[in-house]
Amino acid sequence: MKGFLRHWQQRWRMAELRLLLLALIISVTVVTSVGFFTSRVENAMQQQARQLLGGDVVLVSSRPLAADNLQRAQALGLETAQSISFSSMASSTDQSQLAQIKAVSSTYPLRGDLKTADAPEAAEILSTGQLPARGEIWAEARLFAELGIQPGASVQLGHSTFKLARVLTQEPDRSVNLFQFAPEVLMNLDDLSATGLLSPASRASFSQLFAGKAAAVKQFQTALKPTLKPTERLRTLEDDLTSVQQTLQRASRFLTLAALLSVVLAGAAVALTSTSLMRRELPAVAVLKAMGMARRQVLFDHVFSLLLTALIAAIVGIALGFGLQFVLADWLSRFVGKALPTPGWLPVLSGLFTAVGLLLGFALPQLLRLVNAAPMRILQGFSEQPRPSVRVAGKWASWGWLPRLRRSRRAVLLVAVFTTGLFSLLLLTTVRTDLLNRWQEALPSDAPDHFLINIQPAETAPLQQFFSSKGIKAELYPMIRGRLVEINGKPVVVDDYGSQKAKHLLEREFNISSFAEFPASNALLQGKWFAGEHEGLSIEKGIGETLRFGMGDKLTFDIAGQRMTQPITSVREVRWDSMQPNFFVIAAPGSVENLPRTFITSIHLGEHKTLVTELIHQFPSVTAIDIGAIVGQIRSLVEQASMAVQGIFVFTLIAGVVVLIAALQSQKAERRREIAILKSLGAGRAILRRRIWGEFLLLGGVAGVLAGILAVTAGNLLGYFLFDLDMHLNLLPVLVGGIAGSLLVGTAGYFNLRGLLDVLPMSLLKS
Amino acid sequence: MNNTAIQTDNLVKTIPQAGRELQILRGVSLTIGAGESVAITGTSGSGKSTLLGLLAGLDLPTSGTVQLFGQKLDGLDEDQRAKLRLGRVGFVFQSFHLLENLTALENVMLPLELLPQVADPAARATEALAKVGLAERLSHFPTQLSGGEQQRVALARAFVTQPQILFADEPTGNLDRATGHEISDLLFALQEQSHTTLVLVTHDDTLAARCQTHYRLEDGVLV
Numbered sequence: 001m002k003g004f005l006r007h008w009q010q011r012w013r014m015a016e017l018r019l020l021l022l023a024l025i026i027s028v029t030v031v032t033s034v035g036f037f038t039s040r041v042e043n044a045m046q047q048q049a050r051q052l053l054g055g056d057v058v059l060v061s062s063r064p065l066a067a068d069n070l071q072r073a074q075a076l077g078l079e080t081a082q083s084i085s086f087s088s089m090a091s092s093t094d095q096s097q098l099a100q101i102k103a104v105s106s107t108y109p110l111r112g113d114l115k116t117a118d119a120p121e122a123a124e125i126l127s128t129g130q131l132p133a134r135g136e137i138w139a140e141a142r143l144f145a146e147l148g149i150q151p152g153a154s155v156q157l158g159h160s161t162f163k164l165a166r167v168l169t170q171e172p173d174r175s176v177n178l179f180q181f182a183p184e185v186l187m188n189l190d191d192l193s194a195t196g197l198l199s200p201a202s203r204a205s206f207s208q209l210f211a212g213k214a215a216a217v218k219q220f221q222t223a224l225k226p227t228l229k230p231t232e233r234l235r236t237l238e239d240d241l242t243s244v245q246q247t248l249q250r251a252s253r254f255l256t257l258a259a260l261l262s263v264v265l266a267g268a269a270v271a272l273t274s275t276s277l278m279r280r281e282l283p284a285v286a287v288l289k290a291m292g293m294a295r296r297q298v299l300f301d302h303v304f305s306l307l308l309t310a311l312i313a314a315i316v317g318i319a320l321g322f323g324l325q326f327v328l329a330d331w332l333s334r335f336v337g338k339a340l341p342t343p344g345w346l347p348v349l350s351g352l353f354t355a356v357g358l359l360l361g362f363a364l365p366q367l368l369r370l371v372n373a374a375p376m377r378i379l380q381g382f383s384e385q386p387r388p389s390v391r392v393a394g395k396w397a398s399w400g401w402l403p404r405l406r407r408s409r410r411a412v413l414l415v416a417v418f419t420t421g422l423f424s425l426l427l428l429t430t431v432r433t434d435l436l437n438r439w440q441e442a443l444p445s446d447a448p449d450h451f452l453i454n455i456q457p458a459e460t461a462p463l464q465q466f467f468s469s470k471g472i473k474a475e476l477y478p479m480i481r482g483r484l485v486e487i488n489g490k491p492v493v494v495d496d497y498g499s500q501k502a503k504h505l506l507e508r509e510f511n512i513s514s515f516a517e518f519p520a521s522n523a524l525l526q527g528k529w530f531a532g533e534h535e536g537l538s539i540e541k542g543i544g545e546t547l548r549f550g551m552g553d554k555l556t557f558d559i560a561g562q563r564m565t566q567p568i569t570s571v572r573e574v575r576w577d578s579m580q581p582n583f584f585v586i587a588a589p590g591s592v593e594n595l596p597r598t599f600i601t602s603i604h605l606g607e608h609k610t611l612v613t614e615l616i617h618q619f620p621s622v623t624a625i626d627i628g629a630i631v632g633q634i635r636s637l638v639e640q641a642s643m644a645v646q647g648i649f650v651f652t653l654i655a656g657v658v659v660l661i662a663a664l665q666s667q668k669a670e671r672r673r674e675i676a677i678l679k680s681l682g683a684g685r686a687i688l689r690r691r692i693w694g695e696f697l698l699l700g701g702v703a704g705v706l707a708g709i710l711a712v713t714a715g716n717l718l719g720y721f722l723f724d725l726d727m728h729l730n731l732l733p734v735l736v737g738g739i740a741g742s743l744l745v746g747t748a749g750y751f752n753l754r755g756l757l758d759v760l761p762m763s764l765l766k767s
Numbered sequence: 768m769n770n771t772a773i774q775t776d777n778l779v780k781t782i783p784q785a786g787r788e789l790q791i792l793r794g795v796s797l798t799i800g801a802g803e804s805v806a807i808t809g810t811s812g813s814g815k816s817t818l819l820g821l822l823a824g825l826d827l828p829t830s831g832t833v834q835l836f837g838q839k840l841d842g843l844d845e846d847q848r849a850k851l852r853l854g855r856v857g858f859v860f861q862s863f864h865l866l867e868n869l870t871a872l873e874n875v876m877l878p879l880e881l882l883p884q885v886a887d888p889a890a891r892a893t894e895a896l897a898k899v900g901l902a903e904r905l906s907h908f909p910t911q912l913s914g915g916e917q918q919r920v921a922l923a924r925a926f927v928t929q930p931q932i933l934f935a936d937e938p939t940g941n942l943d944r945a946t947g948h949e950i951s952d953l954l955f956a957l958q959e960q961s962h963t964t965l966v967l968v969t970h971d972d973t974l975a976a977r978c979q980t981h982y983r984l985e986d987g988v989l990v
Binding site: 003010011013014283284286287288289290291292293294295296297374375376378379 | 816817819820823825826845846849850851852853854855856857858860864866867868869873877878880881908936
């Protein structure tokens with residue numbers, strides 16, 4: 001061991017080992033900083049997304065929940081809160097209105113913010129940490145409009161009279177109750193029993209909210225799951241909120257892709273430097289073998305050296321990576337307006353594995369060749385060492401040297417490394433641009449902020465007129481509520497399904513629509529979209545998987561006593577983050593005309609929220625649902641994700657440039673010899689300078705064009721399969737790759753070798 | 768005690784070249800006694816270095832046998848042959864083959880480190896370097912030494928384990944005449960002191976003449 005350590009110290013005198021260590025440190029730094037940063041950003045995005053639930057995990061039931069859940073959670077160090085929601089009439093002195101009452105405990109919400117305003121048109125303020133005092137309620141602006149009252153007025157709920165103190169503008173878990181028709185009223189849980197509204201027979205939704213450290217939440221969730229009663233359902237980020245999840249998923253996929261490409265870049269540098277290290281070791285090994293060293297000793301000695309190098313690189317790289325992500329996170333937090341949560345420790349492990357994996361992965365094949373090198377080579381010379389490619393100076397600029405370039409292993413290696421580097425950068429650029437555009441398209445500034453539901457067939461024409469008079473664009477979709485009763489003629493039995501999700505879907509009514517135009521925010525996966533047929537169903541992919549039906553299966557729905565049986569003719573993927581009305585099941589146009597139906601639409605009102613009041617006065621049966629807050633939250637999530645994507649991209653860019661320089665550095669000794677020979681042959685500085693520029697501009701150009709072609713291909717494939725982007729042929733990356741590669745590699749190559757032009761040929765030869 | 772250091776019988780070595788077999792050695796038989804100095808001369812490409820490699824067990828013949836220290840080499844794998852050489856065989860090469868990242872002292876210590884339990888290898892290496900007149904250059908790296916000095920380090924490295932056989936491949940080939948002379952004087956002095964068998968490959972007839980036995984290799988055959 002001591003001998004191995006001394007050999008490592010002796011090898012440390014070789015520039016190659018130092019360079020290898022540098023390349024490894026860079027790769028570990030990139031991987032760990034990206035890892036730490038990704039972990040922080042993901043945590044932040046998860047946290048933001050959890051705000052939409054009000055907690056990390058929410059247990060919901062139609063029956064009162066046992067208090068021992070709360071105690072169990074508190075024992076694990078989790079915070080808890082409770083809420084009970086139910087419908088009830090709220091009355092002012094003159095009028096009554098059905099309201100959705102939510103009684104909450106003093107710790108509500110555990111995640112996310114409450115926002116309120118003094119009056120319906122007043123500016124909203126953050127009210128987290130405050131809740132309606134005893135004897136007070138807060139309500140949505142709609143209730144003020146419906147009851148025709150102002151803040152401070154008295155409102156009767158059951159046996160109690162409350163002061164309607166503030167306007168509730170945002171609450172975290174509203175999206176969970178997206179199809180809630182009545183305006184929401186928030187009250188203190190302690191006031192609930194006095195109202196007498198909640199009896200054992202009441203229809204109410206009881207919720208227990210839990211939040212805390214991820215490990216404790218997971219432990220609690222695992223313990224809770226087997227004890228769930230049929231009426232109870234556990235809501236987590238993974239089960240719910242598909243729109244948020246899709247945004248998160250795409251962002252984290254991109255971040256992981258960026259990290260992966262950083263590893264590829266670093267791997268290229270490690271491959272180069274370890275190759276040149278092993279090449280340099282070849283004569284030494286041959287000498288040692290001639291002296292009687294066994295292959296096993298050669299192997300152990302080198303493996304020890306490599307592992308020690310990897311370990312040092314891992315320690316230094318992880319420390320640097322940890323430090324760097326702080327800078328990046330600090331920079332990011334200026335844009336997102338809050339500090340990112342602390343990172344997990346997984347990146348430390350990935351840093352260590354990167355160092356060891358890269359080194360062994362790239363150096364081991366070389367090492368095995370080294371170990372098996374015949375000792376006879378010591379007498380025969382080391383022809384495997386690439387000889388310096390010497391060319392008669394003066395003809396450097398002619399195209400005649402192109403075949404030479406093709407033959408040169410060194411040039412091939414450089415083109416391969418530069419192509420890898422430029423490919424990574426170009427791929428990230430194209431995917432990043434597409435991804436950002438996609439997000440912007442998905443949530444444009446005029447994204448719908450209100451859903452209008454319960455529109456009666458007779459109201460569609462006057463409502464369209466109302467919209468056009470106000471300059472609002474809206475498409476009305478029919479909505480039929482039906483329960484799935486048979487699949488292929490066999491009755492559906494809820495208990496046949498194991499998953500909670502499946503049971504939940506079957507116990508409630510489906511929202512079925514019917515229209516001719518294929519929804520823009522969907523993608524057709526199987527079958528054909530309706531083209532004049534009057535029969536057929538188009539289903540969402542996920543629901544088919546959950547309920548185990550697919551193409552060709554016949555579904556029977558019970559729609560208010562009438563049965564509708566139709567075959568599945570297509571399967572769609574739905575982009576839930578589109579904020580458009582999306583449907584699990586769409587029937588062929590014209591096939592549902594005779595069934596009881598209402599209509600649904602989504603509209604963008606922006607600042608003109610008062611239009612809602614006007615609309616409801618004109619169309620009393622229509623229910624307007626304000627989803628502006630959700631859209632806002634998702635938009636800020638998307639902004640956060642976009643910033644993270646940009647941040648990581650900058651990082652990979654830096655890594656790419658460093659790797660290009662490392663690649664050049666690894667061949668410096670060879671270049672030194674070559675320049676010495678050329679100088680001794682009479683090549684002047686000007687000729688050598690032009691030669692270096694010429695070679696690297698061309699190498700960079702070739703690598704850039706190759707990288708561009710690869711990036712366009714891979715970008716399209718990745719975009720299509722991972723990021724739900726459409727395929728398109730864009731040759732710009734090829735052009736940009738060629739020009740940028742040429743300039744980048746040319747400049748880096750020249751500046752890397754410039755120093756060698758000043759050294760005297762004699763000393764160059766000696767060294 | 769066997770008085771024969773090396774014995775070969777009808778050594779043949781062929782290598783594939785440009786699609787056909789090229790015969791480098793065509794039946795070489797020789798016997799080298801312990802403590803003897805033997806020169807093998809010949810023109811470039813006559814197969815001198817190939818023969819040296821086969822005698823040292825660095826490579827195996829296509830046919831024929833080599834016995835080193837009375838042990839037949841055919842049937843031994845590379846590691847077994849290396850073990851046979853360990854501490855008993857020294858090498859001096861035309862291009863010195865010092866390890867660039869090691870100082871003169873570390874280069875000389877290298878063969879001692881390969882041996883199990885050598886007491887104070889640094890002292891022995893220092894002594895060996897003093898014998899070749901480099902006591903003041905212990906911490907110099909090969910690039911800081913002249914060609915002659917580098918070959919002195921190589922000689923110190925070769926003799927430090929007090930080998931039974933020293934193989935020298937054109938030891939003066941890369942040196943000027945005067946330096947070459949110095950090195951060959953040193954080589955023979957050391958060989959005499961330690962009674963080492965010397966197998967010297969050279970195209971320098973003057974150097975060969977200093978050996979007890981002189982073989983000439985012509986077209987793969989000893990004449």
